[in-house]
Amino acid sequence: MSPPVREMRVGVVGAGLMGAEIAFVFALAGMDVLLHDRDPAALEAARARLRLLLERGLARGLYTEERHATAIERIRPAADLAAFADRDLATEAVFEALDVKREVLAALGEVCPETCVIASNTSTIPISTLGAALPADRRRNFLGTHYFSPVSRMRLVEIVPGFDTDPEIVGWTAAMLESAGKQPIVVKDVAGFAVNRMLHAMLIEAVKLVEEGVATPEDLDTACRLGLGHPIGPFALMDNVTSSLCLQVQALLQDSYGERFRPPALLKQRVAAGYAGGRSKPGWLRAPERISER
Ligand SMILES: NC(=O)c1ccc[n+]([C@@H]2O[C@H](COP(=O)([O-])OP(=O)(O)OC[C@H]3O[C@@H](n4cnc5c(N)ncnc54)[C@H](O)[C@@H]3O)[C@@H](O)[C@H]2O)c1
CATH class of the missing domain: 3.40.50.720 (NAD(P)-binding Rossmann-like Domain)
Structure with missing residues (x-):
């Protein structure tokens, strides 16, 4: 060709x-x-x-x-x-x-x-x-x-x-x-390919940190931006792609890889309570940053 x-x-x-x-x-x-x-x-x-x-x-x-x-x-x-x-x-x-x-x-x-x-x-x-x-x-x-x-x-x-x-x-x-x-x-044809596996491992841990009262979503976003050089924090990211989509992906990853990808209880609770983020629902952050408008 x-x-x-x-x-x-x-x-x-x-x-x-x-x-x-x-x-x-x-x-x-x-x-x-x-x-x-x-x-x-x-x-x-x-x-x-x-x-x-x-x-x-x-x-x-x-x-x-x-x-x-x-x-x-x-x-x-x-x-x-x-x-x-x-x-x-x-x-x-x-x-x-x-x-x-x-x-x-x-x-x-x-x-x-x-x-x-x-x-x-x-x-x-x-x-x-x-x-x-x-x-x-x-x-x-x-x-x-x-x-x-x-x-x-x-x-x-x-x-x-x-x-x-x-x-x-x-x-x-x-x-x-x-x-x-x-x-x-x-990338090899495995569930989540490479990026979603890395991403959701981090998102799960970020939600667990909030669950355990270690830090607020706002502060954890600041930590990722200023401490790790990420352009956007995990909670702003979840608010953009929606927590419901994250939950769906994590359920699939759990199916393939077991406990390490079990969606955190707080994520499930927030989605069920209507805090999924996206354009029409509130999310983790009070003033979500829209990736598409950056
Ligand atoms: N949204 C993301 O961030 C993201 C990231 C990576 C990959 N993806 C994947 O990309 C794909 C599309 O996602 P999206 O977010 O753009 O979805 P979307 O719902 O915004 O768009 C899907 C479009 O496909 C059209 N469609 C559905 N069935 C069709 C058919 N039989 N023939 C022609 N058109 C049809 C729909 O009318 C709709 O306009 C999915 O497989 C999704 O998993 C999404």
Whole structure:
């Protein structure tokens, strides 16, 4: 397969929080992008959000008029997956549900050309389990590309090969991501991959420190920012991604690794009491810091 170039054609399925910004990242790099969602309103909302992101990025000097001003025009909405018949890379970022992802991957396997690399942005479903949705001869071109939110700001992508992924495809995908300004690392297909295992070990301990009355969430965030050099503290992070999502991930990690990932009782209690954070609920901090607005 030829090395990645600006003319690469990318397709993204799912125009939610992650998919929209994945499309944006490739469009910023000059690539031709198709964005599909089964909900036309999600496509509309994605375009409006990306326009704002672009404007803000241009105003802050993150992007330049010369290179990036036309990025949104390079993202074309696709009403039907049939439009993905000429793509070099197709990434799914639909709901985190095995049956939904299986259906989308099977459809991509049918419509995308044989050479197309098919990727999943799953956070929790094993890549080889998802690969089973594709015909056996397509699995060499299938892998996980796990992005981090907000995708346009977080440079890391975990590349997760499945049982059948061709190493050449891993290399191609890494080069493709690098040409879109990302820094990929290759990680084995284990529950939580690498980053979520490290992150949740810390989040669990942070909540336990509060449970034991050792320090307040505010002070522990300060400790992580000023003592460990983290850009954001664990409680601000939980308020952004929501404690309910953290609870879900920890339950899955506990299932794979046992007691060390048992979600703390206080986290369960707060979620059950409606203190999950996010845009609509109170969280750990009185004045949550929005990562997307930094
Ligand atoms: N949110 C995060 O911080 C984060 C981080 C890393 C990975 N992920 C993963 O990324 C994926 C997407 O997460 P999100 O937060 O963007 O979700 P989201 O709910 O914001 O967006 C999902 C989108 O997929 C669309 N969709 C659902 N089923 C579809 C189908 N069959 N065909 C086409 N479109 C469909 C929905 O309409 C929605 O717009 C999930 O697998 C999630 O685990 C999320």
